[in-house]
Amino acid sequence: MVLIVKCPGCGKNQKTNPRITRPSDLTKKTKRCVYCGRSFKIHSNNNSRIVGSAKK
Ligand SMILES: [Zn+2]
DSSP states (O other): OOOEOOOOTTOOEEOOOOOOOSSHHHGGEEEEEETOOOOOOOOOSSOOOEOOOOOO
């Protein structure tokens, strides 16, 4: 499942492909921004950064 997430640092959208087995694992995953290098959580309960999902 490819997700599109928005970096909280630079605000750019990018794709990520978290390899998770359960949807709840998504809250533990972090992503490093390919543009500014900032690491951020892909998903938190308070503020979802997932913009959308891209299917093959
Ligand atoms: Zn960024």
